[in-house]
Amino acid sequence: VLEIDGAGKKTAVSPNLYGIFYEDINFAADGGLYAELIQNRSFEYKFATESWDTLKGGESRKPRIKIRTENPLNPQNPKYAQIERTSPGMGVVNAGFGGIAVKEGKKYPGSIWLRSPGGEISSVAAALDSGSGETLSSASIKGIGTEWKKFEFTLSPTKDSSKAKLIISPDQNGILDMDMVSLFPPETYKNRENGFRTDLAVLLEELNPGFMRFPGGCVVEGRVIEEAYRWKDTIGPVEERKEAPNFWGYQQTYGIGFHEYFQFCEDIGADAVPIVNCHMSFADRDIPYINLKDLPDLKEWIQDAIDVLEYANGPAASKWGALRAKNGHPAPFNVKYLGIGNEQFNQSYFDRYEAFAKEIKKVYPEVKLILSSGPLPSGIIFDSAWMKAREFQKEGLVDLIDEHYYCPPEWFLANTKRYDSYDRSKTKVFLGEYAAHADGRRNNMFAAIAEAAFMTGLERNGDVVEMASYAPLFAKEGNVQWAPDMIWFDNEKAWTTPSYWVQKMFADRKSEKTLASVLTVDSSNRKPAAIGGSVGLGTWATRTEYADIMVKDADGKVLYDGRKAKIRDWKPLTGSWSAKKNAIVQDSSGTDCRILLDAPGWDGYTFSMKARKTDGAE
Numbered sequence: 001v002l003e004i005d006g007a008g009k010k011t012a013v014s015p016n017l018y019g020i021f022y023e024d025i026n027f028a029a030d031g032g033l034y035a036e037l038i039q040n041r042s043f044e045y046k047f048a049t050e051s052w053d054t055l056k057g058g059e060s061r062k063p064r065i066k067i068r069t070e071n072p073l074n075p076q077n078p079k080y081a082q083i084e085r086t087s088p089g090m091g092v093v094n095a096g097f098g099g100i101a102v103k104e105g106k107k108y109p110g111s112i113w114l115r116s117p118g119g120e121i122s123s124v125a126a127a128l129d130s131g132s133g134e135t136l137s138s139a140s141i142k143g144i145g146t147e148w149k150k151f152e153f154t155l156s157p158t159k160d161s162s163k164a165k166l167i168i169s170p171d172q173n174g175i176l177d178m179d180m181v182s183l184f185p186p187e188t189y190k191n192r193e194n195g196f197r198t199d200l201a202v203l204l205e206e207l208n209p210g211f212m213r214f215p216g217g218c219v220v221e222g223r224v225i226e227e228a229y230r231w232k233d234t235i236g237p238v239e240e241r242k243e244a245p246n247f248w249g250y251q252q253t254y255g256i257g258f259h260e261y262f263q264f265c266e267d268i269g270a271d272a273v274p275i276v277n278c279h280m281s282f283a284d285r286d287i288p289y290i291n292l293k294d295l296p297d298l299k300e301w302i303q304d305a306i307d308v309l310e311y312a313n314g315p316a317a318s319k320w321g322a323l324r325a326k327n328g329h330p331a332p333f334n335v336k337y338l339g340i341g342n343e344q345f346n347q348s349y350f351d352r353y354e355a356f357a358k359e360i361k362k363v364y365p366e367v368k369l370i371l372s373s374g375p376l377p378s379g380i381i382f383d384s385a386w387m388k389a390r391e392f393q394k395e396g397l398v399d400l401i402d403e404h405y406y407c408p409p410e411w412f413l414a415n416t417k418r419y420d421s422y423d424r425s426k427t428k429v430f431l432g433e434y435a436a437h438a439d440g441r442r443n444n445m446f447a448a449i450a451e452a453a454f455m456t457g458l459e460r461n462g463d464v465v466e467m468a469s470y471a472p473l474f475a476k477e478g479n480v481q482w483a484p485d486m487i488w489f490d491n492e493k494a495w496t497t498p499s500y501w502v503q504k505m506f507a508d509r510k511s512e513k514t515l516a517s518v519l520t521v522d523s524s525n526r527k528p529a530a531i532g533g534s535v536g537l538g539t540w541a542t543r544t545e546y547a548d549i550m551v552k553d554a555d556g557k558v559l560y561d562g563r564k565a566k567i568r569d570w571k572p573l574t575g576s577w578s579a580k581k582n583a584i585v586q587d588s589s590g591t592d593c594r595i596l597l598d599a600p601g602w603d604g605y606t607f608s609m610k611a612r613k614t615d616g617a618e
């Protein structure tokens with residue numbers, strides 16, 4: 001029986017509780033949401049000719065291709081390709097991201113920057129090859145001079161192909177310099193220039209998200225500080241964006257940069273939640289303390305964080321607001337949130353956070369600042385973030401704390417009440433990343449149902465959990481660094497997971513308010529259905545050494561014998577650990593734990609459990 005207290009207290013639910021977390025992981029940006037079809041268009045990859053090949057000409061000779069840096073397009077874009085043609089038919093070939101998928105009769109807009117330093121080459125052909133030697137479309141580019149110039153062309157294939165290639169071949173012998181070779185699909189989301197792949201963008205729009213967190217994740221941190229995400233490198237004309245290695249082991253062209261993120265948030269009606277680097281890379285996570293005086297350029301990084309808010313919210317007459325206007329958006333984007341750092345949780349981070357927050361709040365007191373915390377389970381470390389949040393809250397320096405958890409489905413089922421007793425006076429929660437990780441880390445229905453169960457707890461506590469987002473969002477088949485993910489795709493299509501539909505179901509039907517309710521289950525005619533017990537965790541000194549877990553049927557036959565089940569990888573406080581097959585040992589409050597058994601057919605079984613601590617107490 002479900003009793004709903006309609007006249008009782010109503011709790012308001014955060015209007016943007018359900019949102020999305022976008023990170024360039026699993027080729028989510030280049031080769032994914034970013035619609036560019038040419039891979040390594042600017043020859044800035046670590047292996048500068050990656051995705052490029054040469055085409056033999058007459059006498060079966062290949063052209064010479066060199067990567068050069070003298071007199072580049074601009075200092076942000078230092079490398080370009082130099083080709084030497086010595087016989088007709090020679091060319092260079094780009095295979096896109098594992099082939100270019102094209103459709104018959106559609107118009108593919110292309111562009112390329114060219115010069116012939118010695119003036120020998122005045123025209124080239126740009127052609128689409130089917131992937132097996134058949135020319136599907138060709139365009140002639142004329143008027144090449146000795147200085148860099150951008151040329152545009154259109155290709156319209158005579159056939160479909162999923163493995164097409166772009167071929168650039170000079171018409172004359174000589175030296176040709178080439179950079180920013182680009183080809184886009186016939187349409188992009190909302191037909192924006194330099195736009196997003198429509199099918200993927202529409203899947204995000206249809207999630208009806210209240211907010212979008214970007215650009216990551218670990219991507220914000222970078223592996224080392226030189227590779228940290230700096231938003232100023234990601235705006236303006238694409239040929240002036242400074243590419244960098246991505247944390248996940250491939251290149252990021254920043255074709256999707258901060259302007260595109262802000263624009264997309266506006267397009268889909270989601271609050272933008274940008275995250276900035278706090279002058280701390282992933283490698284710096286291991287340095288527990290640093291004197292901020294040893295970071296002489298810290299001020300510059302803090303200024304970057306202030307400037308991003310001016311770029312988003314400042315008047316078109318301000319320095320950064322003017323650049324936003326120049327980039328096509330005179331009106332402010334009205335950004336309300338800013339995250340500082342990702343998954344960092346030591347003193348070294350807290351000191352940086354404080355320095356950033358103090359300066360940002362002076363200029364933008366109304367913008368809500370997000371403090372990061374460690375991922376779960378991380379026990380004491382995670383708690384230290386909460387303690388810090390308390391301190392920062394008193395000084396008005398924090399508005400939300402960013403929790404992350406990737407745990408087994410059982411953890412989600414056992415934690416649906418996680419925020420029920422949450423102290424309402426504490427910092428609000430941004431559950432910035434979560435996903436149920438089932439066996440083998442595969443997307444499956446059980447994981448999605450566990451997430452749904454957990455989300456009922458988020459909604460019930462929608463007054464303290466202000467925002468929550470599943471992670472990661474995208475994975476390109478064959479290019480996966482992390483699973484499970486919410487949406488999968490290849491070059492031609494996308495497919496969703498049960499977790500996608502759970503997110504959509506909640507976001508489409510989000511409550512404005514919740515009412516108190518009581519569920520009573522009549523179990524009078526059933527044998528015990530849920531069996532459990534508790535066991536003291538003890539402190540570090542008297543840790544629980546093992547738990548005895550046994551399930552017998554009504555005749556006393558042992559169905560599950562988990563005596564002296566070793567508790568693997570015992571850690572203090574929050575988290576979950578497998579004690580033995582089918583048994584999960586998990587703390588609930590920091591001093592007790594619950595043991596949940598996943599034994600088939602509970603009814604009629606008796607259950608016994610005993611735990612012994614290291615000091616011998618039982």
Ligand code: AHR
Pocket residue numbers: 023025216217218219342343375404433471472482
């Ligand atoms: O979502 C994948 C990664 O998980 C994120 O980049 C990071 O924040 C977390 O560890």
